[in-house]
Amino acid sequence: MPWSKDDIRVEVRRRRERCDVADFQRAGTRIASFCEILLGAHRSRVVLCYVSHKGEAPTHDIIRSCLARGQKVCVPWVDPATKMMAASELRNFYTELSPGFSGILEPRDTCRRPVEPKDIDILLVPALAFDMKGRRIGHGEGYFDRYLAICEPTQIKIGLALSWQIFEELPHESHDVAMDLIVTEQGVIPVRKGLFES
Numbered sequence: 001m002p003w004s005k006d007d008i009r010v011e012v013r014r015r016r017e018r019c020d021v022a023d024f025q026r027a028g029t030r031i032a033s034f035c036e037i038l039l040g041a042h043r044s045r046v047v048l049c050y051v052s053h054k055g056e057a058p059t060h061d062i063i064r065s066c067l068a069r070g071q072k073v074c075v076p077w078v079d080p081a082t083k084m085m086a087a088s089e090l091r092n093f094y095t096e097l098s099p100g101f102s103g104i105l106e107p108r109d110t111c112r113r114p115v116e117p118k119d120i121d122i123l124l125v126p127a128l129a130f131d132m133k134g135r136r137i138g139h140g141e142g143y144f145d146r147y148l149a150i151c152e153p154t155q156i157k158i159g160l161a162l163s164w165q166i167f168e169e170l171p172h173e174s175h176d177v178a179m180d181l182i183v184t185e186q187g188v189i190p191v192r193k194g195l196f197e198s
């Protein structure tokens with residue numbers, strides 16, 4: 001019988017528990033350095049980056065590097081009442097974030113600077129699991145699904161994950177939006193050809 005989304009979620013959590021802290025940190029450093037190469041080469045482009053939370057491919061260093069080189073970087077904030085996600089420009093990683101939905105860091109209400117989805121060039125997207133076609137499974141809330149659904153194909157979607165979060169093929173639905181590229185500690189998995197050409 002094929003795996004269900006919940007089977008995958010259970011399996012990924014099991015793999016995560018088996019990953020020791022030092023290996024996780026080493027992997028995170030490598031993922032961040034691959035992202036540095038990608039984003040640093042496109043520093044005029046606006047980035048939306050999730051603020052990593054427990055067990056997700058770490059992004060705090062990636063966000064700080066964008067800010068340090070003057071690259072415009074946005075982070076998500078969510079409204080649990082409407083289940084919608086929005087992007088807000090971040091200017092100071094240390095002073096502007098506080099725990100929001102599910103304890104995830106997001107811009108506090110006095111520091112929200114909304115950015116339209118169409119004004120974002122590159123999205124760094126989290127997941128519990130990705131497959132080799134760039135499809136993703138999240139925690140089941142659908143925040144990123146709904147956000148990705150209003151993005152254009154020209155906006156570059158990059159999934160970040162540890163290699164044990166990658167599966168050959170995941171269960172998916174017709175409205176799922178695929179990543180163009182996945183970055184793991186083992187390197188870059190290109191899904192869509194011709195990226196960064198325009």
Ligand SMILES: Nc1ncnc2c1ncn2[C@@H]1O[C@H](COP(=O)(O)OP(=O)(O)O)[C@@H](O)[C@H]1O
Binds near residue numbers: 138140149
């Ligand atoms: N493009 C979309 N538009 C509206 N609702 C969506 C969209 N994508 C997903 N959803 C809804 O969000 C919820 C969670 O989606 P699901 O794909 O199961 O979670 P996840 O992506 O976190 O694994 C579901 O109720 C699903 O119907």
Ligand SMILES: [Mg+2]
Binds near residue numbers: 136138142
């Ligand atoms: Mg989904």
